[in-house]
Amino acid sequence: MNAPQGTVFESRGFCPVCEGPTTFRATSETPMPPKFQAHWFRGALRCQACQSGPRSRAITHVLNRLRPHWRGLVIHESSPGGPGLSPKLRRQCPGYLVSQYSPDLAPGEVTSQGWRNENLEDQTFDDASFDVVLTQDVFEHLFHPGRAAAEIARTLRPGGIYLMTVPIMNPFGTTVRRASLSPDGEVVHHLEESYHGNPVGDGRxxxxxxWSYQIGPYLSAASGIPFTVLVIDDMSMGIRDPYNAVVVGHKAALPDLGEDLEGLRR
Ligand SMILES: [Zn+2]
Structure with a gap:
C-alpha cells in the first residue's frame, strides 16, 4: 500500500495508548528533509488508530509500567491533553478526575463540563488524595513551578506517583526563565514571547x-519528593521526539523516626 500524500515518515509498531498494532505516520504539507523530521514528530507522528502523539504514548508507557493496575486507582490530571491518554483515562478509569484553571471561577468549583477549577500552584484538594497525578506539557507554562510541584506532592498519597511530560528545550544546557510575575501580578518578559496552543482561554x-534536565533536581528540592527524568526513544511504540521526557516524582511512604522532616529543610 502506498503512503498517503504528504507522508514524510511512516513506521509500523505497537501503540501503548490503544494497545494494538498500528501505523505511526507523520505528514507535512511542505517537503521535510530527513534531518528535520524528528523535530516535526512531537506534533505530527500520529498513531493511525487513536491519533495519539509521541508524548502521550511515552507517558502512557510509563504509567503502564509503573502502575499497571491504574484502572482501579484515583488519578488527578491537570489540563488534560488531546487524543491519547486523557480520553482513555476518561473511558477506562472510574477514579479519574480532571481539573483546569480559570481565575473567574471559585477555587474547587466543579463546572457543568465536569472539570474542577484548580490552580495547580494553590490547590483545594485535601492532603494525600491521589494515587497518581498527571500533567502533559503544563510545566513550561507555570510562573511558580516549584510551588506547583510542592502542591502535587502534598496531594499524593504515600506510595503515589506523579508523571509529567514537558518539552526539555535545553537538555544539557541551562534552565531559562522566559517570563515571570511581578509582585503586583504583571507579566514580565525576559525573552521574546513564545506561546503554545491551549484548548481553553484565548487559545494560547x-x-x-x-527547561533543561535540571528540572529533576529543581522539583525534588521544591517538593521534598525525588524526581527522575526518563528519556525514552522507542520506535516500536512510536516514541521519538527531540524534546521529550517523562518526569517522574515518587512520594515514598516514610518511617516515623520522630523528626520534623519539613522543618529540617527550612
Ligand atoms: Zn494508538
Whole structure:
C-alpha cells in the first residue's frame, strides 16, 4: 500500500495508548528533509488508530509500567491533553478526575463540563488524595513551578506517583526563565514571547520556562519528593521526539523516626 500524500515518515509498531498494532505516520504539507523530521514528530507522528502523539504514548508507557493496575486507582490530571491518554483515562478509569484553571471561577468549583477549577500552584484538594497525578506539557507554562510541584506532592498519597511530560528545550544546557510575575501580578518578559496552543482561554499559553534536565533536581528540592527524568526513544511504540521526557516524582511512604522532616529543610 502506498503512503498517503504528504507522508514524510511512516513506521509500523505497537501503540501503548490503544494497545494494538498500528501505523505511526507523520505528514507535512511542505517537503521535510530527513534531518528535520524528528523535530516535526512531537506534533505530527500520529498513531493511525487513536491519533495519539509521541508524548502521550511515552507517558502512557510509563504509567503502564509503573502502575499497571491504574484502572482501579484515583488519578488527578491537570489540563488534560488531546487524543491519547486523557480520553482513555476518561473511558477506562472510574477514579479519574480532571481539573483546569480559570481565575473567574471559585477555587474547587466543579463546572457543568465536569472539570474542577484548580490552580495547580494553590490547590483545594485535601492532603494525600491521589494515587497518581498527571500533567502533559503544563510545566513550561507555570510562573511558580516549584510551588506547583510542592502542591502535587502534598496531594499524593504515600506510595503515589506523579508523571509529567514537558518539552526539555535545553537538555544539557541551562534552565531559562522566559517570563515571570511581578509582585503586583504583571507579566514580565525576559525573552521574546513564545506561546503554545491551549484548548481553553484565548487559545494560547505563554511559555514561562525553557527547561533543561535540571528540572529533576529543581522539583525534588521544591517538593521534598525525588524526581527522575526518563528519556525514552522507542520506535516500536512510536516514541521519538527531540524534546521529550517523562518526569517522574515518587512520594515514598516514610518511617516515623520522630523528626520534623519539613522543618529540617527550612
Ligand atoms: Zn494508538
Amino acid at each position: 499559553s505563554l511559555v514561562t520556562v525553557d
